[in-house]
Amino acid sequence: MSGLVRTTALPWAELARFPLAAGPTPLVRAHRLEAALGIGPLLVKRDDLIGFGVAGNKTRPLEFLVGAAVQQGARVFVTGGGPGSNFCAAAAMAARAAGLACELHVWGDPRSANLALATAAGATLVPTGGSVREEVDEQVMARVAQLGASAYGVPRGGSTALGAVGFAAGAAEVAAQLAAADVRPGLIVLPVGSGGSVAGLLTGLAAVGLDVPVLGVSVSRPLDEIRAKVLELAAGCAALLGCAAPDPGALTLVDARGPGFGTASERERAHAREALWAEGLLLDETYGAEAFSAVVDLVDPPADGPVLWWHTGGLLPAVGSLLKGPA
Structure with missing residues (x-):
């Protein structure tokens, strides 16, 4: 649980949260x-x-999602999205900050600024082999089932x-x-x-x-x-x-x-x-x-x-x- 914080006095107080944001934002x-x-x-x-x-704003869900992954003892954060996904780049950086590997299942053409940043942050890109967004979530869940407790997976967008x-x-x-x-x-x-x-x-x-x-x-x-x-x-x-x-x-x-x-x-x-x-x-x-x-x-x-x-x-x-x- 190193690096985690807990909020106080509000309904999310007991949830693990990995601090990322320099808030409150203006x-x-x-x-x-x-x-x-x-x-x-x-x-x-x-x-x-x-x-x-x-x-x-992708930082906000990632504080709780990465917090849950760290609490679980996971070693790899698995998620995905498309070429224009802001969440993919954010997830790669957040995982790195928490000491986790990151695996991104991506649809479409992976040549984009966001995915370039994700790979620069150490993420591994795994093409879905198609252009259908729904295939990403299916592939992420299949990969988490394969890796077991060492992986923490979330659908595209962290939703x-x-x-x-x-x-x-x-x-x-x-x-x-x-x-x-x-x-x-x-x-x-x-x-x-x-x-x-x-x-x-x-x-x-x-x-x-x-x-x-x-x-x-x-x-x-x-x-x-x-x-x-x-x-x-x-x-x-x-x-x-x-x-x-x-x-x-x-x-x-x-x-x-x-x-x-x-x-x-x-x-x-x-x-x-x-x-x-x-x-x-x-x-x-x-x-x-x-x-x-x-x-x-x-x-x-x-x-x-x-x-x-x-x-x-x-x-x-x-x-x-x-x-x-x-x-």
Whole structure:
């Protein structure tokens, strides 16, 4: 259990947690971006500044997932994803920090900045031999069954009930910041991939009694599918923490898949450029550009408070998109 910490006074207090984040991440008002785009009050939760590698919000579930792996006595952390997976690079770095080997089962073309970082951090890439995302989770679980207790496996994105606890803790973090600033948002907006982040956020908001609606911007799955997944994960997270499951009515989802997973539309790229020019914010094409564009295009300013946009990070894909230039 060396290197583990335990939280206090909140529902996740008894869970093993391997410290990675340099938190709390800043919560700031984006005055220049408001003026540039003519939008209402905008708060930004800066998980791009979480302080661990370039892992962004993926750091949050990994603190608990890696903590569980260390507690189990595992020697290898097994997970996977696609070429644009922020989670794969983050998992490789987190495993290395905890003294674990990392095995990544990847679909598609492995030549990407994120997977290059993962291999630089010592991860072993295992191609699935196909391009279907679902094959990754099947292969990860088969590999864990083969290795036994020496391996700890998680599905792509780290989206498990335990992984969602990381964002439940993030909800408590932002609630404390809002209370200190005497501000209450009218809406929280964040991107949704495999569902763990928004599931944990809903659970954490309910646990700390902060009744704020959440808008999830789906970047990879149809709305019916991802809604069911998010609510399943939220219920599992709440059960793990001994809390009541969050109200499904607190969640609204919008479809931002557009040209396809990992590819932003030109309008989304234009909004990302505004965020860069006005505030120095780097937005990736997989999550950040889509979620921020939803804030600009789809969100009417709530009458009861500012919009809080959760900037989840994704530095390497964001830089790669800028280097490629306009489509």
